[in-house]
Amino acid sequence: MNLAKRVKTLSPSSTLAITAKAKELKQQGHDVIGLGAGEPDFNTPQYILDGAIKAMKDGRTKYTPSGGVPELKEAIVNKFQADNQLGYSSDQIIVTTGAKHALYTLFQVLLDEDDEVIVPAPYWVSYPEQVKLAGGNPVIVTAREDNHFKMTPQELEAAITDKTKAVIINSPSNPTGMMYSQEELQALGDICLKHDVLIVSDEIYEKLIYTSDKHVSVAQLSKRLFENTIVINGVSKSHSMTGWRIGYAAGPLEIIKAMTNLASHSTSNPTSVAQYAALAAYEQSEDTLDEMKRVFAERLDMLHGLLIEIPGITCIKPKGAFYLFPNVKEAASNCGYANVDDWVAALLEEEKVAVVPGSGFGSEDNIRLSYATSTEALEEAAERIKQFVLKHQS
Incomplete structure (x- = not known):
C-alpha cells in the first residue's frame, strides 16, 4: 500500500x-x-484530581462543545486578563486536545500548499513537521548560540518572502529554556506587522521561569500585535497535567472559528472530564x-x-x-x-x-x-x- x-x-x-x-x-x-x-x-495536584472526580460524579462525561465547555473558556479568558493583561472574549478561545493539537489545527486552517512558516532553530521537534503536514514549508532560521539562541529582527526579516504566512515564537523555549525580552519581542513584532506575517506565540512554559524576569506575551505589546497574534498555551507544564491533554489557542475570531470547525470533524471535543480538571486548575490556588x-x-x-x-x-x-x-x-x-x-x-x-x-x-x-x-x-x-x-x- x-x-x-x-x-x-x-x-x-x-x-x-x-x-x-x-x-x-x-x-x-x-x-x-x-x-x-x-x-x-x-x-497532578490533589485539588485538580478532586475537580475531575467531582465532574465524573456529576455526570460530566458526555460530549461537549467542540471548542470547549463555556466555564473553562471563561476561566481561560480570566487567566489571560489576570496574567497577561489580554482582553479576549470566550469566542476567541478554543480548547484543544493538548497545546500540540492547537498548533496542528492552527496550521491546518492557516496554510495552503507551499505557504511558508518561519521556524527559529533550535525548535521544538513538532513545529516543522506540523507545518509540512499542512502542506506548508518550514523555513528554518538558525539562531546563534552567542545570542542565547534567539532570532534577531534582521534574521527574521531576511527570511520573509511573499509566501511567508507566519512565524513561531516560543518563549520560554523548548529546548533551550531561553526567553525573549519585551524589547526583543517588540522588535520582532514590528517586523511581522510591517510584512503582514501572523505571529504564533507558544507560551506553554510561561509559568516556569526561575529568574526575576517576567513573562511577556507579544500579544500584549500593542493593539495591532494583539490582533496579529495567536497565543498557544495549556495546563500540561504549568499544572503537571501532561496526560490530561488540555491546551488552548486564543486569537482573531475568524481563525478560532475555523479551528473550531475543523476540531468538530477531528476530535469532536477535548475529553470532558479533563476539561473540568483544567477548570479546577484555573479556579483554585497555585x-x-x-x-x-x-x-x-x-x-x-x-x-x-x-x-x-x-x-x-x-x-x-x-x-x-x-x-x-x-x-x-x-x-x-x-x-x-x-x-x-x-x-x-x-x-x-x-x-x-x-x-x-x-x-x-x-x-x-x-x-x-x-x-x-x-x-x-x-x-x-x-x-x-x-x-x-x-x-x-x-
Whole structure:
C-alpha cells in the first residue's frame, strides 16, 4: 500500500527514538537514567484530581462543545486578563486536545500548499513537521548560540518572502529554556506587522521561569500585535497535567472559528472530564506550582554547575522551562566521535544515560537534558557523563 505523500515527508522524533532505546535497556535490567522527559515529575495536584472526580460524579462525561465547555473558556479568558493583561472574549478561545493539537489545527486552517512558516532553530521537534503536514514549508532560521539562541529582527526579516504566512515564537523555549525580552519581542513584532506575517506565540512554559524576569506575551505589546497574534498555551507544564491533554489557542475570531470547525470533524471535543480538571486548575490556588518551581530552580542550579565542569562542555544557563541545552561538540570530538549523535548513542550504550541529540531540534552541536527528575538521578547522570568524557577523551 502506498502511503500519502504528506506522511512520507515527516522526520522521526529523536526524542521518541532515545526514549524507546532507554526503555529497551531498562527492560534488559540496566540502570538507565533518562533525561529526555518533556514533562514535570510531579503528580497532578490533589485539588485538580478532586475537580475531575467531582465532574465524573456529576455526570460530566458526555460530549461537549467542540471548542470547549463555556466555564473553562471563561476561566481561560480570566487567566489571560489576570496574567497577561489580554482582553479576549470566550469566542476567541478554543480548547484543544493538548497545546500540540492547537498548533496542528492552527496550521491546518492557516496554510495552503507551499505557504511558508518561519521556524527559529533550535525548535521544538513538532513545529516543522506540523507545518509540512499542512502542506506548508518550514523555513528554518538558525539562531546563534552567542545570542542565547534567539532570532534577531534582521534574521527574521531576511527570511520573509511573499509566501511567508507566519512565524513561531516560543518563549520560554523548548529546548533551550531561553526567553525573549519585551524589547526583543517588540522588535520582532514590528517586523511581522510591517510584512503582514501572523505571529504564533507558544507560551506553554510561561509559568516556569526561575529568574526575576517576567513573562511577556507579544500579544500584549500593542493593539495591532494583539490582533496579529495567536497565543498557544495549556495546563500540561504549568499544572503537571501532561496526560490530561488540555491546551488552548486564543486569537482573531475568524481563525478560532475555523479551528473550531475543523476540531468538530477531528476530535469532536477535548475529553470532558479533563476539561473540568483544567477548570479546577484555573479556579483554585497555585501554591503547588510555587513548590514545583522552587524544586526545578534548585535542580537547574545544581545540574548546570556540574555540567560546565566537564571538559569540552559549555552551557548557557536558561531562564525557564526545565531543560538544559549544552554544547558538547568539543567533548564529542575529543572523545573521538564524528558527531554529537554518535556521542549520545555511545553515552547511552556505555553509561546508560539517555539524553536527546540536538540534531532533532535543528542544532547539531548540542544535546537536550531535562531536569524534570530527581536530584539524585541528576547528580548520578552528571557523574556518568563526566566519567564517559574523561575515559574517552584523547
